Amino acid sequence: MTAPLHDTSAETAPVDPALGVSADKAIEGRSLGRIAWTRLKRDKLALTGGIIVLLLIAVAVFAPLIVGLLGHPPDQHHEDKIDPLFQTPIGTLGGISGDHLLGVEPGNGRDIFSRIVYGARVSLLVGFLSAMVAVVVGTVLGALAGYFGGWLDAAISRVMDMLLAFPQLLFIISLISVVPSQMFGLTGTGVRLTVMILVIGFFGWPYIGRIVRGQTLSLREREYVEAARSLGAGRRYILFKELLPNLIAPITVYTTLMIPTNILTEAALSFLGVGVKPPTASWGQMLSQAVRYYEADPMFMVVPGVAIFITVLSFNLFGDGVRDAFDPKGTR
DSSP: OOOOSSOOHHHHSOEETTTTEEHHHHHTTOOHHHHHHHHHHTOHHHHHHHHHHHHHHHHHHTHHHHHHHHSOOTTOOOGGGBOTTTOOBSSSTTTOOSSSTTOBOTTTOOBHHHHHHHHHHHHHHHHHHHHHHHHHHHHHHHHHHHHHOHHHHHHHHHHHHHHHHSOHHHHHHHHHHHSOSEETTEETHHHHHHHHHHHHHHHHHHHHHHHHHHHHHHHTTSHHHHHHHHTTOOHHHIIIIIIGGGGHHHHHHHHHHHHHHHHHHHHHHHHTTOSOOTTSOOHHHHHHHHTTTTTTOTHHHHHHHHHHHHHHHHHHHHHHHHHHHHOTTOOO
């Protein structure tokens, strides 16, 4: 009896279309993170968004070095680049040249490239830190509400409903208008940034809190939780060892989608004049100043607008890709 010419087991193995490999290999020694990363690598738009996000972070971190090589000090005025009669930049496209890569600001002649680079620091700082505040508070309160239930769940849920119905933007405007110029050992811009981060994060936690609460309600009835409980595990062990590790995926997904919203909120506050104050650079502040010059110098409005657009779009593309990687069968 002759042996078969080739082994057909590899041909008949089922294939996971999301991963592009056989099902046996897909489940062998693969964690949720590895499976999600494999899916994410196949999403070109998400990877593009992630690469741009990393570049923006690098620009914010190394802003002094970049400006030292390619720009000018962000507060340095260049009156020789401004038309003394119309107060608009000399030259085409807002004074763009080899010396000023994105032109100069009308009226004072400050280098737009340098202010865009330093403005990335403010936007990303507020976006990331306020999201961190919201994630920490929302995860803790959402997990407690979902796991313990009862009166604690009812109280936390009512607080969430109240905050979701509260006019966040109006409250931030009124609060920043009355905060002292010195607080927490900070002055000026530091105080405004701290207030924005805390308030935006405080009003953002109910969104992630509701997601964590719903996931916790589902997870606490799973077999592995019941098994841990039957073996004598305490509530703290179940919360930190059984539930929280399984909440990392939805928390990560929502965080990536929350950051661009916070960036837009900061830009809106700076546009309205209650964000950071000059001479600190901010994209929203630049847009507010450009309103007076958009007819004579439209580039002054286009450049910060494009910066905000690219940043928010990149975060949204990356966030959508992360969500699809963790939950490919989920509905949008």
